[in-house]
Amino acid sequence: MTEHYVSDAPYDPEADRQVLDRADLDAATWVLVWRRFRRHKLGFACGIFLALVYLALPFVGFLAPYGPNEIHEDSINAPPQGVFFTHAGSWVGPSTYAVEMVPDRDTFTMREVVDDTKPMPLRFLAACGKPHEFLGLFETRARLICPAEGGTFHLLGTDRLGRDIFSRILWGAQLSMTVGLIGVTVSFVIGLVLGGMAGYFGGWIDATVQRAIEVFRSLPELPIWMALSAAIPVNWGPISVFIMISVILGLLDWPGLARAVRSKFLALREEDYVKAAELMGAKPSRIIRAHMMPNFMSHLIASATLAIPAMILGETALSFLGLGLRPPAVSWGMMLNDALNLTAVEIYPWILTPMVPVILVVLAFSFLGDALRDALDPYS
Amino acid sequence: MTADAPLLSVEDMSICFGRPGISTNVVDGVSFTVSPGEVVAVVGESGSGKTLTGKALMGLLPRGAGVSGGRAMFRSGKGGHCDLFRCTRRELRALRGTSISMIFQEPMSALSPLHTVGDQVEEMLRVHESISGSACKGRVLDMFGEVGFPDPERAWRAYPFELSGGLRQRAVIAMAMIANPRLVIADEPTTALDVTTQAQVLDLITRLQRDHRMAVIMITHDLGVVANMADRVVVMRRGRIMEAGPVREVLHQPGHAYTRALIEAAPHVPDTMPTRTPMPDDAIVTVRNLNKTYPGRSRSFGPPDPPVQALADFSLAVGRGETVAVVGESGSGKSTVAKLMLRAECPDPGGVMTFRGRDGVVLDIPSLKGGELDAFRRKAQMVFQDPYAALSPRMSVMDILTEPLLIHGICSRKERKDRAANLMRRVGLAPSHLGRFPHAFSGGQRQRIAIARALALQPELLVCDEPTSALDVSVQAEVLDLLEELKEEMGLSYLFISHDLAVVARLADRVAVMRRGHVVEEGPAETVFGDPRHPYTKALMAASPDPDCNQKLDLKLVAAGAGKPESWPEPFAYSGTAPPLVEVTPGHRVRRQAA
Numbered sequence: 001m002t003e004h005y006v007s008d009a010p011y012d013p014e015a016d017r018q019v020l021d022r023a024d025l026d027a028a029t030w031v032l033v034w035r036r037f038r039r040h041k042l043g044f045a046c047g048i049f050l051a052l053v054y055l056a057l058p059f060v061g062f063l064a065p066y067g068p069n070e071i072h073e074d075s076i077n078a079p080p081q082g083v084f085f086t087h088a089g090s091w092v093g094p095s096t097y098a099v100e101m102v103p104d105r106d107t108f109t110m111r112e113v114v115d116d117t118k119p120m121p122l123r124f125l126a127a128c129g130k131p132h133e134f135l136g137l138f139e140t141r142a143r144l145i146c147p148a149e150g151g152t153f154h155l156l157g158t159d160r161l162g163r164d165i166f167s168r169i170l171w172g173a174q175l176s177m178t179v180g181l182i183g184v185t186v187s188f189v190i191g192l193v194l195g196g197m198a199g200y201f202g203g204w205i206d207a208t209v210q211r212a213i214e215v216f217r218s219l220p221e222l223p224i225w226m227a228l229s230a231a232i233p234v235n236w237g238p239i240s241v242f243i244m245i246s247v248i249l250g251l252l253d254w255p256g257l258a259r260a261v262r263s264k265f266l267a268l269r270e271e272d273y274v275k276a277a278e279l280m281g282a283k284p285s286r287i288i289r290a291h292m293m294p295n296f297m298s299h300l301i302a303s304a305t306l307a308i309p310a311m312i313l314g315e316t317a318l319s320f321l322g323l324g325l326r327p328p329a330v331s332w333g334m335m336l337n338d339a340l341n342l343t344a345v346e347i348y349p350w351i352l353t354p355m356v357p358v359i360l361v362v363l364a365f366s367f368l369g370d371a372l373r374d375a376l377d378p379y380s
Numbered sequence: 381m382t383a384d385a386p387l388l389s390v391e392d393m394s395i396c397f398g399r400p401g402i403s404t405n406v407v408d409g410v411s412f413t414v415s416p417g418e419v420v421a422v423v424g425e426s427g428s429g430k431t432l433t434g435k436a437l438m439g440l441l442p443r444g445a446g447v448s449g450g451r452a453m454f455r456s457g458k459g460g461h462c463d464l465f466r467c468t469r470r471e472l473r474a475l476r477g478t479s480i481s482m483i484f485q486e487p488m489s490a491l492s493p494l495h496t497v498g499d500q501v502e503e504m505l506r507v508h509e510s511i512s513g514s515a516c517k518g519r520v521l522d523m524f525g526e527v528g529f530p531d532p533e534r535a536w537r538a539y540p541f542e543l544s545g546g547l548r549q550r551a552v553i554a555m556a557m558i559a560n561p562r563l564v565i566a567d568e569p570t571t572a573l574d575v576t577t578q579a580q581v582l583d584l585i586t587r588l589q590r591d592h593r594m595a596v597i598m599i600t601h602d603l604g605v606v607a608n609m610a611d612r613v614v615v616m617r618r619g620r621i622m623e624a625g626p627v628r629e630v631l632h633q634p635g636h637a638y639t640r641a642l643i644e645a646a647p648h649v650p651d652t653m654p655t656r657t658p659m660p661d662d663a664i665v666t667v668r669n670l671n672k673t674y675p676g677r678s679r680s681f682g683p684p685d686p687p688v689q690a691l692a693d694f695s696l697a698v699g700r701g702e703t704v705a706v707v708g709e710s711g712s713g714k715s716t717v718a719k720l721m722l723r724a725e726c727p728d729p730g731g732v733m734t735f736r737g738r739d740g741v742v743l744d745i746p747s748l749k750g751g752e753l754d755a756f757r758r759k760a761q762m763v764f765q766d767p768y769a770a771l772s773p774r775m776s777v778m779d780i781l782t783e784p785l786l787i788h789g790i791c792s793r794k795e796r797k798d799r800a801a802n803l804m805r806r807v808g809l810a811p812s813h814l815g816r817f818p819h820a821f822s823g824g825q826r827q828r829i830a831i832a833r834a835l836a837l838q839p840e841l842l843v844c845d846e847p848t849s850a851l852d853v854s855v856q857a858e859v860l861d862l863l864e865e866l867k868e869e870m871g872l873s874y875l876f877i878s879h880d881l882a883v884v885a886r887l888a889d890r891v892a893v894m895r896r897g898h899v900v901e902e903g904p905a906e907t908v909f910g911d912p913r914h915p916y917t918k919a920l921m922a923a924s925p926d927p928d929c930n931q932k933l934d935l936k937l938v939a940a941g942a943g944k945p946e947s948w949p950e951p952f953a954y955s956g957t958a959p960p961l962v963e964v965t966p967g968h969r970v971r972r973q974a975a
Contacts (some may be wrong), residue, residue, distance in 0.1 A: 013575060
């Protein structure tokens with residue numbers, strides 16, 4: 001190196017002024033958020049999974065082999081039925097064997113006897129079973145999977161009334177998955193209004209809301225849920241009960257969201273661009289609508305995503321205790337209600353399978369929420 | 381300068397984010413050497429890679445970044461060499477602290493808030509040397525004395541939050557120095573400090589460097605610091621070295637256009653100021669005897685803290701078409717002036733603050749309401765300090781620029797768009813950028829957009845709150861030029877808030893210097909700069925480093941004026957109530973005891 005080194009690189013300040021500094025960030029915020037979200041492979045996969053599940057909900061009647069409350073007297077507490085592709089060394093396609101439940105005189109339980117002489121191929125896109133309403137438009141017997149004529153198809157076994165657990169899990173998803181959405185909407189509205197008021201006006205409103213939140217947080221959750229659900233009139237229909245349960249879950253969950261809204265409000269009020277809008281003469285309503293809302297809505301969506309699992313678990317817990325939804329409605333929690341009996345769990349462990357979708361959905365929401373939260377600050 | 385073998389020689393160093401080969405280098409082919417006992421300054425603007433260079437040498441690169449080429453040969457104690465980029469962790473640990481140590485930019489985050497300063501500095505010794513407790517403490521106390529703690533014993537027991545910013549940085553320096561390293565990497569050690577504190581800390585580093593004969597790599601953006609400290613200088617831009625050499629040659633005969641631009645852009649107080657026209661009688665803003673107190677923090681138990689007086693007996697007039705600068709360090713009340721003048725906050729009752737627009741209507745700012753307030757908002761606008769925070773990330777540039785018009789319901793949709801395009805051209809940006817979002821732009825570009833937004837309503841008064849302190853030096857000069865052009869063209873009046881007298885020197889017509897809520901000196905720019913009377917003003921001027929090797933910092937002047945008001949020389953000293961402003965020459969007023 002020479003004592004005084006001068007590089008021959010050019011320098012043009014005029015061009016510097018026009019050139020984009022961060023060409024990689026040259027897009028609207030939502031595009032940047034989306035790009036960044038896509039990089040979270042797990043969160044992205046969970047998002048797709050949840051989207052598929054929600055899209056499938058209206059078509060459960062078509063997807064499930066049986067109706068939710070269809071009783072099969074011949075196969076009570078039947079274990080999961082295997083699906084075979086070959087029979088005696090030759091390809092037969094997905095098929096089941098006929099199963100007969102016979103009393104076992106030694107153990108005093110029902111024992112399954114599989115007749116593996118004759119394969120019974122499953123039928124796809126066929127008509128079978130009792131008619132179901134397709135999207136509430138018309139009745140049809142068309143189904144994605146049908147057991148063979150005269151055969152059965154209990155993929156995950158049946159419960160103590162001989163109802164197909166696999167079909168009931170699909171049907172139960174309708175209520176179990178929507179309870180979270182309705183609950184979060186309720187808590188979102190309450191949280192947004194109360195938290196926003198507390199954050200914007202401050203003073204005694206803030207103090208009151210804060211104290212109310214602290215009181216709510218100190219209440220033991222489960223007894224309150226139970227008391228409130230017990231107060232739902234017995235003669236209400238299953239749908240009304242379902243909505244009430246969602247609302248109850250939402251009513252008890254708003255403090256977390258209200259706090260998030262309040263703290264975001266307080267933080268945003270101090271931002272220079274909000275001050276700039278104030279000094280431009282913008283009215284409070286405009287400041288909230290045009291400057292604060294877009295900047296905190298995304299954060300709230302992430303918070304809400306993380307709140308949905310709590311709702312789903314809440315519904316499951318209530319129904320498990322027999323205080324949530326009532327038959328003939330089906331939900332995952334109600335199915336697990338059968339598992340209250342320890343002996344039954346020991347002998348028929350497959351009645352616990354509704355736990356699997358609960359775990360999957362709750363995990364998916366958590367991963368999705370985490371990925372969203374991380375993607376929401378895409379400027380670095 | 382020692383001509384013997386270099387202590388550290390960096391050869392062809394490259395740093396990249398991501399995997400080598402597929403990503404572009406953010407530092408590319410950088411080579412320099414550091415001899416024992418030499419100060420090498422690495423100077424550059426943001427994005428130049430100067431900080432990464434320093435961090436790479438310490439093995440502190442952020443996650444995702446890695447050295448992709450080159451080597452850094454460090455001569456270790458026994459005469460052997462070792463490559464800092466290929467050391468094992470254990471070897472690196474042994475070097476850190478004892479042979480190479482680092483002084484960080486932000487002293488508050490470089491010190492742990494849960495441990496006393498003494499403990500933290502002592503840890504450095506305990507890790508590297510087997511030394512008894514009392515001997516250890518003795519050495520730390522000696523070091524504290526050396527870095528200028530007035531009471532080393534007290535500093536030993538103090539927690540970082542109990543110390544002022546300057547003392548905290550002294551503690552960080554003590555920590556870096558305690559194990560007698562042969563090379564210290566100082567990463568912008570004074571950027572977070574006030575100007576007067578900066579001068580004292582720079583002086584301390586120079587003194588320590590001489591006394592201990594250690595080498596220093598000084599990473600900085602400030603050529604003034606370079607001129608005062610360095611033996612040799614490396615100018616970096618976008619990860620490459622633009623120019624390197626002895627500091628005198630580089631600063632006085634710069635070879636590269638970029639270095640020339642940097643030197644030209646560096647703010648400095650000129651020796652002679654042009655005489656400006658006296659203040660016109662037509663004042664756009666008149667402030668008299670204004671006070672602002674903030675209530676003290678309330679405590680859960682016991683009485684609240686006493687109220688804080690942010691502004692005391694403040695009087696100022698801004699003439700139409702004039703630029704009035706309010707200068708002061710942090711806590712001087714200068715930003716409070718801006719907030720009050722734009723009615724972001726209300727002053728204490730009493731005092732006068734009126735705005736007189738071009739239409740001749742006099743508005744009493746503190747009592748404005750409704751339509752009058754709207755009218756006032758149209759005429760007075762603000763440019764904020766941090767261009768990254770001042771623009772909403774969810775709005776496109778078009779939305780940002782048309783918003784003020786939309787709020788006041790001025791002109792049609794089409795006209796608004798035309799105006800936005802004109803504004804962009806006016807601040808030197810292409811109108812084709814209108815559809816883009818703020819995060820794609822650099823700090824300087826964003827500040828231009830922020831200025832365009834402030835101008836959208838065609839105001840008469842623009843309050844600029846440190847509009848360039850977050851920007852690079854070369855960009856700062858451009859933005860100041862732009863502000864000056866706009867003033868001429870649109871007949872604006874400026875209230876310019878700054879912590880830096882040198883920045884203000886080039887555009888202010890009148891200057892008010894503030895300290896702890898009081899104006900200590902006020903007058904036309906040429907008299908304040910040409911004939912400063914108050915010790916604090918003198919200190920501020922002396923503390924601002926010039927990019928000129930022949931003008932070193934005058935620390936006597938800094939020390940005389942930087943302290944508390946009690947320590948100022950007569951007749952300026954006071955304790956308790958401040959003396960009045962006394963007019964020394966026409967229009968030039970100084971706060972001092974009446975003769």
